[in-house]
Amino acid sequence: MCTLKSLTVCIATLAAAPAFAQAPQLGQPIAPADIAPWDISIGPDGVGLPPGRGTAAQGEAIYVAKCQSCHGEKGTGKPNDPLVGGMGSLAPDKVPMKTVGSFWPYATTLFDYVRRAMPFQESQSLTSDELYAVSAYILHLNGIVAANDVLDAQSLPKVRMPNRDGFIPFPRNPK
Amino acid sequence: MKRNGKSGTPPGEPVAGNGILSRRVFLESALATGAATAGASAASAQPLAIEPWMKIPGTGFEGYGQPSKFESKVVRLVPPLPNPATQGVGTARTPLHLLDGIITPSGLHFERSHSGVPNIDPDRHRVVIHGLVKRPLVFTLEALSRYPMESRIAFIECGGNSAPLNAPKPAPLGMAAIHGLLGCQEWTGVKLSTLLDEAGVEPSARWVIAEGADSAAMSRSIPLAKAMGDALVCLYQNGERVRPSNGYPVRLLLPGFEGNMNVKWLRRLKLTAAPAMTKDETSKYTILLKDEKSWQFVFPMEVKSVITRPAPGIVLKGPGFFEISGLAWSGNGRIKQVDVSADGGKSWAPAALTGPNLPMAPVRFRAAWQWNGAPAVLQSRATDDTGMVQPTRAQFAAERGLRGVYHYNAIASWAIDAKGEASNVYA
Numbered sequence: 001m002c003t004l005k006s007l008t009v010c011i012a013t014l015a016a017a018p019a020f021a022q023a024p025q026l027g028q029p030i031a032p033a034d035i036a037p038w039d040i041s042i043g044p045d046g047v048g049l050p051p052g053r054g055t056a057a058q059g060e061a062i063y064v065a066k067c068q069s070c071h072g073e074k075g076t077g078k079p080n081d082p083l084v085g086g087m088g089s090l091a092p093d094k095v096p097m098k099t100v101g102s103f104w105p106y107a108t109t110l111f112d113y114v115r116r117a118m119p120f121q122e123s124q125s126l127t128s129d130e131l132y133a134v135s136a137y138i139l140h141l142n143g144i145v146a147a148n149d150v151l152d153a154q155s156l157p158k159v160r161m162p163n164r165d166g167f168i169p170f171p172r173n174p175k
Numbered sequence: 176m177k178r179n180g181k182s183g184t185p186p187g188e189p190v191a192g193n194g195i196l197s198r199r200v201f202l203e204s205a206l207a208t209g210a211a212t213a214g215a216s217a218a219s220a221q222p223l224a225i226e227p228w229m230k231i232p233g234t235g236f237e238g239y240g241q242p243s244k245f246e247s248k249v250v251r252l253v254p255p256l257p258n259p260a261t262q263g264v265g266t267a268r269t270p271l272h273l274l275d276g277i278i279t280p281s282g283l284h285f286e287r288s289h290s291g292v293p294n295i296d297p298d299r300h301r302v303v304i305h306g307l308v309k310r311p312l313v314f315t316l317e318a319l320s321r322y323p324m325e326s327r328i329a330f331i332e333c334g335g336n337s338a339p340l341n342a343p344k345p346a347p348l349g350m351a352a353i354h355g356l357l358g359c360q361e362w363t364g365v366k367l368s369t370l371l372d373e374a375g376v377e378p379s380a381r382w383v384i385a386e387g388a389d390s391a392a393m394s395r396s397i398p399l400a401k402a403m404g405d406a407l408v409c410l411y412q413n414g415e416r417v418r419p420s421n422g423y424p425v426r427l428l429l430p431g432f433e434g435n436m437n438v439k440w441l442r443r444l445k446l447t448a449a450p451a452m453t454k455d456e457t458s459k460y461t462i463l464l465k466d467e468k469s470w471q472f473v474f475p476m477e478v479k480s481v482i483t484r485p486a487p488g489i490v491l492k493g494p495g496f497f498e499i500s501g502l503a504w505s506g507n508g509r510i511k512q513v514d515v516s517a518d519g520g521k522s523w524a525p526a527a528l529t530g531p532n533l534p535m536a537p538v539r540f541r542a543a544w545q546w547n548g549a550p551a552v553l554q555s556r557a558t559d560d561t562g563m564v565q566p567t568r569a570q571f572a573a574e575r576g577l578r579g580v581y582h583y584n585a586i587a588s589w590a591i592d593a594k595g596e597a598s599n600v601y602a
Contacts, residue, residue, distance in 0.1 A: 023369045024321055027304070027312030035305050035313075040392060041384055041445055044452045070258060079258035090467040096578055098458065106452050113454040117290060117391035120261050124392075167461060167471040174401075174475060174507065 040124075042112040046157030049111065053152040054133025056140030062130050063137050066119045075099075075141045084141045087162065101142025105167055107159035111135045132156070187543070191524035193517035193551050195499075196543035201527035249273045251283055252351035263291020266333075267420070268355030272486035275500065277359050277530060277537045278328070281413045284358035286420040287333045289455075290391035293440055297424040300388065302370075302408070306446035309375030316424050319410060322365040327407070328536045330359045330504050332476045333434040334460045334581040340568070341577045345599045349487035353599060354587070357502070359537050360421075362428045364409035367402050371446075376403075380446040384453075385427055388442035395436045396450035397429065401474070405430050408441065430535035431506030432474045433582070435460055462579035470579075475506035478565050479584040480513055480540070480557035491595030494548035499526070504537040505559035512558045513540040519552035519588065519602040520567065526555070534560075551591045552602045568601055 032039075042048040063075075071077060075084035086097030096103075100110055115131050117123055126134070136151045145151070145159060190197045242249065251267040258264075267286040269279055279285075286292075297316045305311040333356035339346050340353065371383075376399070383402040386394040397406070407428040409417055417423045422439030429436050435455055450456065450472070462470040480503035485491060499517075503510045509532060514523040526540040540555065557565045566574070571585035590600040 023323070023373055025373055026318035026321055027310075027314050027370065027373050028318075030303065030305075030311050030313045032305065032311060035303055035311060038303060038443055039305070039445070041386075041394070041447075041451050043447070043449060045449075070261060080261060080264075090463060092466055096463055098463070100458075104458050106457065109452050109454055109457050112451075116394070117454075120264075120290070123290070123390040163467075166467055166469055167457075168468050170462075170470040170473040172475070172477070173472065 040112070040116050042108050042115075044106040044108050044157065046108060046153060049108070049153035049156060050128040051153065052128030052132050053150050054129050054131070054136055055150055056133070056136040056145060056147045059130075059133035059135070059137030059140075062126070062134045066126070067134065070120060075138055083138050087142075090163065090166065099142070100138055101144060101162065103163050103166070105161050105164050107135065107139060107144075107156055107161055110138060111156060189545065191516060191518075192522035194545035194547055195515060195517050195522075195524045196545055198525055198527040198542060200543040201529055201541050249283070251285065252349075252355060254352070263288055266356060268351040269358055270351045271355060271357065271481070271483045271502065272350035272489060274483070275539070277502065277539050278413065279358040279360060281360070281415065281418050281421075284331075284360060284412075284418070284421055285333065285356045287335070287356060287434065288389070288420070288439075289393050290389050292419045293389045294419070295388060295424060295440060300424055300442070302425060302441055302444070304370060304374040304444045304446070306384075306444075307377040307380035307448065308371075308446050309377065310373075312370070312374045314370065316410070319365055319408065319425065322369060324363050324365055324410070325407065326361055326363040326411075327405075327428075327430065328359065328361050328531065328533050329428060329430045330357060330476075330506075330535065330537050331428070331434045331437050332357045332479075332504070332506075334473070334476075336434075337479075337481075337583040337587065338580050340583050340585065340587060340599075340601075341580060343577070345601050348599055350481075350483065354481045356434070357504075357537070359504075360412045361414065362407060362409045363411035363414075364407045364425075364428065367406035367408050367427070367444075368404070370408065371402060371444075374446075376446055379448050382447045382450050384443075384445040384447055384451045385436075385438040385441060386443040386445075387422075387438050387440040389440050393435075393438060393455060394443075394451065394453045395438060395456055396447075396453065396472075397427075397432075397436060398472075398474070399446070401429055401432065402444075431476060431508075433460060433476060436474070460581055462575060462581050464579065465576035470575075473582055476504075476582065477507065477584050478505040478510075478557050478559040478563045479503070480510075480555040480565060481587055482515070482553050482555050482589055485553065485591060485597045486589060487597045487599065489597065491546060491591065493595065494546050497544045497546055499542040499544050499553060499555075501526075501540055501555050502537040503528075503540055503555065503557035504535075505557070505561075505563065506535060507563060508560045509534040510538045510557055511560045513538075514556045514558075515540075515542040516554045516556070517544055517546075517551045520554050520556075520586070523556065546591070546595075548593065550593055552600065553589045553591060553597075554586050554602065556586050 086102035336356035
């Protein structure tokens, strides 16, 4: 409560209120080049893809050495997720088998996920050439690219995935 | 379906089929004795003993308190891993049937991790905001700790919670295995909008790609409106620093949204014009419908409830009075009503909503039940303040089929057999 005596204190408090409501501005500016080691995002348009290239023929050896123990021979799965197969299994009344080939809408997602999270025991360890090659191999096992098709920053986003048009927006999201 | 919850019914009187009593038992703390409570044993109790813990002093003090050793079975359910080599891919599930109230103990909050729990040094952790912003910024934990904070009680539910109920036949699973990917905490942190305002969001930005510092660098695209709305960058969970399995030292809270979007171990926020189409928003957390199409970007966890007691593993020792208790929640707002049924949905009566009832938080509901000892099927049905009613399993399946895996929110059923044992059924 403000009495006449404490009026100056009250005015001082009111004047200070807007300053208190201000955020403290403690973020440090950082140059984009210094963020680059962390900026591993890749869009479906291919923005963010690194230089490099690879083919399925080159990727097979990498797959056998780094991926097969979890994802099975030629991507057939077990003990972990299958990467290949399930084409046509999204049809009504069928039991869906959702793999890179049957379900994933963008090839860029495959490259992005392998780069950020695989191989499981040593994330972010593959070179860009190895990433393009092993992505090409998984797409080739699914019949999506040929054995000697070169994948790079230009060609990977152009790969047409079978389920590219399979997604629709949820009708009840908040506005 | 009949609705019999007449407000003029005396406490303890049946108001729906198979022994559901008036909720006024809870609202007025008044329970009529006599017919409704008949069945309780009238045999005299044993003489009272002086126990040893009253004769000698107890133990001393400890730095961090622990539950009683007699509660050692109250732990999360950790299902076996498909591959021991990929440890840390999977879940630890909350034993909701052994808890009460709405707050999950921090150590029992469910965990869904995609590449294990990282061991993050908070002094070396950074949160960066970049992309379509005027000033890319990096924040230390020490800096984040100096911002004005706010607290809210909110649920986080994994998109895959209750997924076993999509199966064609009811699996012999219990509470934690079916519904244990739900937790509720008091979360405390800095409004994400404060940090985004400091960086200066460009007008062309529509999405924020949030990324964790785990070895899967788990990432999700979040609509800018949510990021600028009630999103919270959380440092505290139930009053202490966020637990490692829940995102230490900093995680995102998107109240009401799919659990996976509440990115743990938050390290990076990139403002973009379009979503990134990450693995966890394309190949996972999308809902395959009856036809070949899938819903993508399914944000709110819609209205839902589960009966947490009785439940499998809790045996009713003979006929008599029991409380039916559970949780109801909605990612779209506050719970308005919960109805319960003891006859598999033929008749319903409103349960009492007890304790706090907050938006995007579970409310505890309670109903009084006079079990006659015969087989019964218990169900609960929640309605939120947007008017959405939890669907029956048939209604749920009619809309989207049962191939969607994620966001299962249909009415669940526990059958009680003549021995008083509960089991998962479809009814």
